[in-house]
Amino acid sequence: MKRPVGPPPRGPGRQCTGTEAARGNSSPLLRATRGKDGFRPRIPVAPLAGPYPSGVHVSVSTMTSLPAAPAPAPLDEAADLAARLLAALGFDLTSSELAATPGRMVRALKEMTTPPTFTATDFETTAEPGQLVLVRDIRFVSMCEHHVLPFTGIAHIGYVPRKRILGLSKVARVVHHCARRLQVQERLTGQIADWMVEHLDPAGVAVLLSAEHTCMTLRGVGATGSRTTTSSLRGVLLDDPAARAEFMSLAVSAP
Numbered sequence: 001m002k003r004p005v006g007p008p009p010r011g012p013g014r015q016c017t018g019t020e021a022a023r024g025n026s027s028p029l030l031r032a033t034r035g036k037d038g039f040r041p042r043i044p045v046a047p048l049a050g051p052y053p054s055g056v057h058v059s060v061s062t063m064t065s066l067p068a069a070p071a072p073a074p075l076d077e078a079a080d081l082a083a084r085l086l087a088a089l090g091f092d093l094t095s096s097e098l099a100a101t102p103g104r105m106v107r108a109l110k111e112m113t114t115p116p117t118f119t120a121t122d123f124e125t126t127a128e129p130g131q132l133v134l135v136r137d138i139r140f141v142s143m144c145e146h147h148v149l150p151f152t153g154i155a156h157i158g159y160v161p162r163k164r165i166l167g168l169s170k171v172a173r174v175v176h177h178c179a180r181r182l183q184v185q186e187r188l189t190g191q192i193a194d195w196m197v198e199h200l201d202p203a204g205v206a207v208l209l210s211a212e213h214t215c216m217t218l219r220g221v222g223a224t225g226s227r228t229t230t231s232s233l234r235g236v237l238l239d240d241p242a243a244r245a246e247f248m249s250l251a252v253s254a255p
């Protein structure tokens with residue numbers, strides 16, 4: 001299976017080792033099995049802490065369909081602009097309390113909008129046809145592109161493997177990779193599903209997000225406690241009502 005490899009979108013990001021994804025899990029929901037004999041990297045990506053069991057594939061986590069993050073402006077230049085913004089809003093930046101605020105503001109925004117990169121690791125599976133793999137309750141933080149304010153929530157990611165399964169920790173990293181940028185929840189949901197399709201070629205994918213948007217809970221309408229739910233379904237988890245119902249019931253049921 002062809003898997004895209006590209007440079008990190010912006011900043012140094014993070015590299016994770018393939019061995020991290022080889023840890024087992026005991027969830028009865030996660031019935032897919034993994035190859036256990038001998039590690040080998042499919043695409044060598046430095047730095048990686050090999051060796052890897054046979055059947056293990058690793059690749060850099062960039063996604064061709066995700067837009068590249070903008071080139072970073074020099075932080076001092078951005079801090080100057082932040083200082084002008086705060087001054088225009090009426091704040092006195094000559095006070096000692098606010099003197100370092102523009103720099104902190106820029107560094108925080110940069111961190112919140114820089115997608116962390118990672119090494120995606122997938123495995124050959126002997127899962128029986130039609131098995132559902134579901135990773136629930138992945139917490140994420142993203143930034144509303146309309147107000148540049150955070151929205152936070154949880155993601156449930158399900159897929160029906162065809163030949164490959166993804167290391168479980170990598171499922172959460174996919175969510176964070178797609179979330180850490182200026183986003184809207186609707187697009188984020190679809191990009192996570194597209195990432196899974198692009199990297200695993202599964203029989204089906206389902207992504208369910210529920211999030212609180214501070215741009216509508218802390219300001220404006222002040223709809224405290226409101227949440228927004230979005231879903232993106234692909235393959236059998238879109239077309240097969242029974243498979244879709246299984247995902248939905250497991251994703252929203254109590255542990």
Ligand SMILES: [Zn+2]
Binds near residue numbers: 149
């Ligand atoms: Zn907003």
